[in-house]
Amino acid sequence: MLKPIKIFWRGLRRLSGDDAYERYLEHRARRHRPEGTHPGGEPLSKAEFFRRRLEDKWDGVKRCC
Amino acid sequence: MLHYLIWIFIGGLGATALGGIALHRGEAINAIWFITAAFCVYAIAYRFYAAWVAATVLAVDETRATPAERLDNGRDFVPTNKWIVFGHHFAAIAGPGPLVGPTLAAQFGYLPGTLWILIGAVLGGCVQDMVTLFLSTRRDARSLGQMARDELGPFGGTAALIGTFAIMIILIAVLGLVVVNAMKHSPWGTSTVALTIPIAMIVGFYMRNFRPGQVLEASVLGVFLLLLSVVAGGFIDRDETLRGWFDHEGLTLAFGVIAYGFAAAILPVWLLLAPRDYLSTFIKLGTIFLLAVAIIILRPDVNMPALTPFIDGAGPIFGGKLFPFVFITIACGAISGFHSLIASGTTPKLLTNEHDIRMIGYGGMLLESFVAIMAIVAATVLDPGVYFAINSPAGIVGADAAAAVAKISSWGFPVSVETMQSLAAQMGEATLFARTGGAPSLAVGMASIFGSAFGDGMLALWYHFAIMFEAIFILTTLDAGTRVGRFMLQDMLGNVWPRFGQTSWTPSVILTSAVVVAGWGYFLYIGVIDPNGGVNILWPLFGIANQMLAAIALCVASGILIKCGKLKYIWVTGLPLVWLVTITSSAAWEKIVSADTRIGFFAAAEDLSGKLNAGLLPADRVGIAPQLIFNLHLDAWLTLFFVGILWLIVLDMLRVSYRHLAGKTVPPLSEAPHVPRRLVESWVRD
Numbered sequence: 001m002l003k004p005i006k007i008f009w010r011g012l013r014r015l016s017g018d019d020a021y022e023r024y025l026e027h028r029a030r031r032h033r034p035e036g037t038h039p040g041g042e043p044l045s046k047a048e049f050f051r052r053r054l055e056d057k058w059d060g061v062k063r064c065c
Numbered sequence: 066m067l068h069y070l071i072w073i074f075i076g077g078l079g080a081t082a083l084g085g086i087a088l089h090r091g092e093a094i095n096a097i098w099f100i101t102a103a104f105c106v107y108a109i110a111y112r113f114y115a116a117w118v119a120a121t122v123l124a125v126d127e128t129r130a131t132p133a134e135r136l137d138n139g140r141d142f143v144p145t146n147k148w149i150v151f152g153h154h155f156a157a158i159a160g161p162g163p164l165v166g167p168t169l170a171a172q173f174g175y176l177p178g179t180l181w182i183l184i185g186a187v188l189g190g191c192v193q194d195m196v197t198l199f200l201s202t203r204r205d206a207r208s209l210g211q212m213a214r215d216e217l218g219p220f221g222g223t224a225a226l227i228g229t230f231a232i233m234i235i236l237i238a239v240l241g242l243v244v245v246n247a248m249k250h251s252p253w254g255t256s257t258v259a260l261t262i263p264i265a266m267i268v269g270f271y272m273r274n275f276r277p278g279q280v281l282e283a284s285v286l287g288v289f290l291l292l293l294s295v296v297a298g299g300f301i302d303r304d305e306t307l308r309g310w311f312d313h314e315g316l317t318l319a320f321g322v323i324a325y326g327f328a329a330a331i332l333p334v335w336l337l338l339a340p341r342d343y344l345s346t347f348i349k350l351g352t353i354f355l356l357a358v359a360i361i362i363l364r365p366d367v368n369m370p371a372l373t374p375f376i377d378g379a380g381p382i383f384g385g386k387l388f389p390f391v392f393i394t395i396a397c398g399a400i401s402g403f404h405s406l407i408a409s410g411t412t413p414k415l416l417t418n419e420h421d422i423r424m425i426g427y428g429g430m431l432l433e434s435f436v437a438i439m440a441i442v443a444a445t446v447l448d449p450g451v452y453f454a455i456n457s458p459a460g461i462v463g464a465d466a467a468a469a470v471a472k473i474s475s476w477g478f479p480v481s482v483e484t485m486q487s488l489a490a491q492m493g494e495a496t497l498f499a500r501t502g503g504a505p506s507l508a509v510g511m512a513s514i515f516g517s518a519f520g521d522g523m524l525a526l527w528y529h530f531a532i533m534f535e536a537i538f539i540l541t542t543l544d545a546g547t548r549v550g551r552f553m554l555q556d557m558l559g560n561v562w563p564r565f566g567q568t569s570w571t572p573s574v575i576l577t578s579a580v581v582v583a584g585w586g587y588f589l590y591i592g593v594i595d596p597n598g599g600v601n602i603l604w605p606l607f608g609i610a611n612q613m614l615a616a617i618a619l620c621v622a623s624g625i626l627i628k629c630g631k632l633k634y635i636w637v638t639g640l641p642l643v644w645l646v647t648i649t650s651s652a653a654w655e656k657i658v659s660a661d662t663r664i665g666f667f668a669a670a671e672d673l674s675g676k677l678n679a680g681l682l683p684a685d686r687v688g689i690a691p692q693l694i695f696n697l698h699l700d701a702w703l704t705l706f707f708v709g710i711l712w713l714i715v716l717d718m719l720r721v722s723y724r725h726l727a728g729k730t731v732p733p734l735s736e737a738p739h740v741p742r743r744l745v746e747s748w749v750r751d
Contacts, residue, residue: 014145015152016343018281027139047277051335056141058334059552059568060208061229061406063342063538063545065162065236065397065611 020053021046072112079105083183086371087176093366096442099179100360103438107431110187115427118192122626122634123199125419130740132206133416142206144417144744147424153415154429156346157407158194159353161504161539162397162611163437165243168503168510169604170394171444171452172380174372177391178441185392185399186434189641193615194404195426196622196638201409202419203736208410213621215735216628217714217721224714225617229406230553231707232610234581236403237326237546238588239603240539245318245593246502246600247536252311253493253529255318257298258536259311261341262325264290268340280343287344288351291537295530302493319593322543323586329544330551330578338544345538352534356439356511359518369445369452374476381457382501383601384663385655389648393608398437400641402614404430417744443510444503450480451488451497455506458598459499469498493525501598504535550581591696594689601663602700605656609649609704613711616645620718627722628734646715653708657701666701670694 013019028043044052082102086094119125133144145153170178201207207215210229214222248255268287276282301307313321329337378386383394397403408426416425444452453473454462462469466482473480489497492509500506508531515527552568554577559566565573592599619642626635659665662672676682677690725731 011146011148013281014149016280016284016347018279020280021278023143024139027137027143047273050272050278053140054334054339058338058545058548060410061403061545061549062157062411063160063542064158064403064407065160065240065401065542065607 017053021049024049072109075105075108079109086179089371093368095364096360096367096446097364099175099367099438099442102179103183103435106183106187107435110191111423111427111431114187115191115195115423118195118637119199119423119427122631122637123196123422125199125422126739127418127420128742129419130742130744131202131416131419132413132737134742134744135737135740136205136414142414145415147417147421150412150415150417150421151425151429152350154407154412154425155432156350157411158401158404158429159349159433159436160397160542161240161243161535162401162403163433164440164507164535165503166395166398166604166608167437167441168444168507169382169456169600170391171369171441172373172375172382172456173387173391174376175367175369175441175445176371177376177387178395179438181391181395182399182434182437182441185395186430186437189615189644190398190400190404190434191427191430192637192641193400193402193618193622194408194430195422197405197618198408198412198416198426199419199422200622200625202413202416202422205737206410206413207735209405209618209621212409212735213617213714216621216732217624217717218732220717221617221621221714224710224717225614225621226553226557228402228610228614228617228707228710230550231703232403232607232614233546233550233553234584235588235603235607235610237543237550237585238592239600239607240542241319241322241326241585241589242592242599242603243502243504244536244539245315245322245589246500246598247504247508247532248313248318249315249500250312250496251494251532252308253298253302253525254532254536255311255313256301256307257294257529257533258540260294260297261291261344261533261537261540262337264294265337265341265344268344269336272340273335283340284343284347287340288347291344291348291533292530295526295533298529299493299525315593316590319586319589323582323589325540326543326547326586327578327582329540330547330582331574334548338541338548341537341544342541345541348534349538352531353436353439356443356514357435359514360439360442363514363518365442365446365514365517367442367445368447369449373449378661378664381453381461383604384661385605385652389652389655390605392648393605393612393652395437396608396611396615398434398440400612400615400645401433402611402616402618405614405618418742440507443507443514446514447506447510448480448484450474450478451484451509452506453478454480454485455497455500455509456503457499458501458596458601460596460598462499464499466496466498491524492528494528499598501600503600504532507535508532547578547581547585550584551577554580591692595693595696596686597663602666602696605652606700606703609652609656609707612645612649613707616642616649616711617714619645620714624718624721625734628725628731632726642715646711649711650708653704656704666697666704670697670701673697 082098085098086102133142136142167178210222210225213225268283271283376387450473462472470480470482485497508528511531512524512527516524555566555568555573592603619638622638655664656666660668662669673690674694721731
C-alpha cells in the first residue's frame with residue numbers, strides 16, 4: 001500500500017531536483033575515495049551546490065517555445 | 066497471436082476515428098474522436114516506425130556507455146531514471162507554442178490543423194527530436210551548432226548560431242505580444258500576471274537564503290501563492306481604485322513587458338528566472354494533465370466546421386492560403402526546430418541508456434503533439450462566431466461591436482453582441498472582442514471545458530487561471546530566451562573584443578542585454594501599434610524561423626546518415642527536410658511577392674504608402690504609417706534572410722554528401738569512441 005506512494009514521492013523529489021544534493025553526496029561516496037583526496041576537493045555545502053547548479057543550468061537554451 | 070489482434074484493433078480504431086474526423090460534415094463532432102485518433106496514431110507510430118528507426122536506422126546500442134555515464138560529475142552529467150529524464154525533456158520542449166499555433170490555425174477549420182499535427186509529429190517532429198538526441202548522445206552531448214560545425218564545416222555552425230539568435234528575437238516578440246493582448250484592458254489578468262513576479266522572487270529567496278535547496282517546499286508554497294494571485298486578481302478587479310492601476314492600453318503594457326524583460330536579463334537567475342521556471346513547470350504539467358482529464362470526462366462537441374471558407378487565404382486572423390500557411394502556423398506540436406536545441410546538449414547529459422532515446426526523443430514529442438491536439442479541441446469547441454469575434458483584429462472587423470458581429474455573421478458564423486457581452490461578463494472581462502494572439506480564446510475554451518467538467522460557478526476564476534498559466538511560462542521563455550540571446554551576443558562580440566565575452570562583466574551584461582531586449586522590443590512595439598493586430602505578421606515570421614531551424618537540424622542529421630553509409634535510409638530525415646524546405650520557401654515566396662496586402666510584405670508597404678501620400682489614412686494612423694512601412698520592408702528582408710540561410714545550409718549539406726559519395730575528403734565523423742556500459746540498471750531504474 002505504501003510502496004506506490006513512496007515511489008511517487010521519490011520520483012517527484014527527483015523530477016523537481018529536491019534530492020539533487022543527496023545524489024551529489026552519494027556520487028562522491030560511490031567513487032570510493034577517502035575524504036580529502038577527491039579530485040574536486042572538499043564536498044560543496046548545500047547552499048553552494050545549489051548556487052553552482054543554477055549557474056550550470058541557465059547558461060544555455062533550456063526552454064522552448 | 067493476441068498481440069497481433071490488439072495492434073490490428075488499434076489500427077482499425079485509429080482508421081475509423083481519423084476517417085470519421087476527415088469525412089464528417091454537418092453537425093458537431095465529438096472531441097473524443099480527436100483524442101482516439103491521436104492515441105491510435107501515436108501508438109502505431111511509436112510501436113512500429115519509431116522502433117524501426119531506432120533499431121535499424123540509428124542502431125541504438127544498449128551496451129554503449131552514454132555521456133552521462135562516461136562523464137558523470139554528479140552535477141550536470143548525471144545518469145538519471147528514464148521517467149525523470151522524460152519529465153525534464155518534456156517540460157523543456159513544451160512551451161506556449163503548441164497552444165497558440167493550433168488556436169490560430171483553427172481559422173481554417175478543425176481538419177487541416179489536426180491532420181498536420183498528427184502526420185507532422187509522427188513523421189517529422191518526433192523523428193527530428195529523436196535523431197538529434199541520438200546524434201548528440203553519441204557526441205558527448207554536444208549542441209546542434211557544434212555538431213553542425215564538426216560534421217558539415219564552419220559554415221553550418223555559423224548558420225545554426227545565427228538562426229538560433231534570429232528565431233529567439235522573433236519568438237520573444239511574438240510571445241510578448243500574446244501576453245500583452247491577454248492583459249490589454251483586463252485589470253484581473255494584468256494584476257494576476259504582475260503578482261507572479263513578486264511570488265517568483267519570494268520563492269527565489271526561500272530557495273536561496275531561507276531553506277537552500279528545498280525545492281519542493283518552495284514550489285508548493287509558490288503554487289499556492291499563484292492560485293491565490295488568481296483569486297486576488299478578482300478582488301482587485303472589483304475594487305474601483307485598484308482596478309484603475311491595472312487597466313492599461315496595449316502600448317503601456319508592451320513597455321512594461323520590455324522593462325521587465327530587461328530587468329529579468331540582468332537580475333541574478335536565482336531571484337527571478339529559476340524560481341519562475343520551477344513554478345511554471347509545475348503549473349504547466351498540472352494544467353495539461355487536468356485539461357486531458359477534463360476533455361475525456363466531458364467529451365465536448367466540436368462546433369467548428371471541418372473546413373472554413375478561409376482556406377482561400379482571406380482569413381481574418383492571419384492572411385494566406387491553407388498551403389503553406391497551416392504548416393507555418395503550427396510549428397510546435399508538429400515539428401519545431403527549437404526542440405533540437407534541447408535534444409542536443411541538455412537532455413543527453415542525463416540519459417542513462419541509448420535504449421531510452423526512443424521513449425524520450427520520440428515519445429516526448431508525441432506528448433507535445435497531444436498538447437497541440439488538446440489546444441485545437443479547446444479552440445474548436447467554442448462557437449465559431451465567438452472564436453472569430455475574439456481572434457479577429459479590429460483592423461479587419463472594425464472596432465465597433467455591432468459592426469464586428471455583423472461582419473463575422475456575414476461570413477456564415479452567426480454571433481451577437483449580447484452573446485459576447487454575457488460571455489465577457491462570465492469570464493470577468495470588460496470585452497472579448499479583438500483579443501488577438503490566441504491566449505484569450507484558448508482561455509475561454511479551457512474555462513468552458515474546466516467549468517463544465519469541474520463546476521460551472523467559477524468560470525471567471527478558470528479563465529484567469531488559464532491566462533495566468535499561459536502568461537507564466539511565456540514569461541519564463543521570455544526571461545530564458547533573453548538571457549540565451551545575451552550569452553550568444555557576448556560570445557560573438559567576444560571574438561572581436563575578448564572583454565565582452567566575459568559573461569559576468571557588468572558593462573557587457575548591460576549592453577548585450579539591452580541590445581537583445583531592444584531587438585525583440587522593437588518587434589513587440591510594432592506588433593502592438595499595428596491595427597491589424599501584429600499577430601498576422603509576427604506569427605508567420607516565427608513559424609518560418611522555427612521551421613528553418615528544424616531544417617538545419619534535419620540537414621545535420623541527413624549529412625551524418627550519408628557519411629555513416631546509410632544512404633538507403635536517407636528518406637527518414639530527408640523526406641521531412643524536403644517538406645520543410647518546400648513549405649518554408651513557398652511561404653516566404655508568398656510573404657515577399659504576393660500582391661495581396663494581407664500576405665505580401667512589399668504589397669502591404671506599397672499600399673500603405675500610397676494611401677499615406679494620397680491622404681486617405683485616418684488622422685490617428687498617419688503618425689504610425691511610416692514606422693509600419695519601414696517594418697514591412699524589414700520583415701520582407703528578414704524573411705529573405707531566413708530562406709537564404711536555409712538554402713545555403715541545404716546546399717552545404719548536399720556538397721558534403723556529394724563529396725563523401727564521390728570519395729573526396731569531408732570532415733570526419735565526430736562520434737565518441739565506443740565504451741562499454743558498466744552501470745547496473747537496478748540502481749538507476751529504481
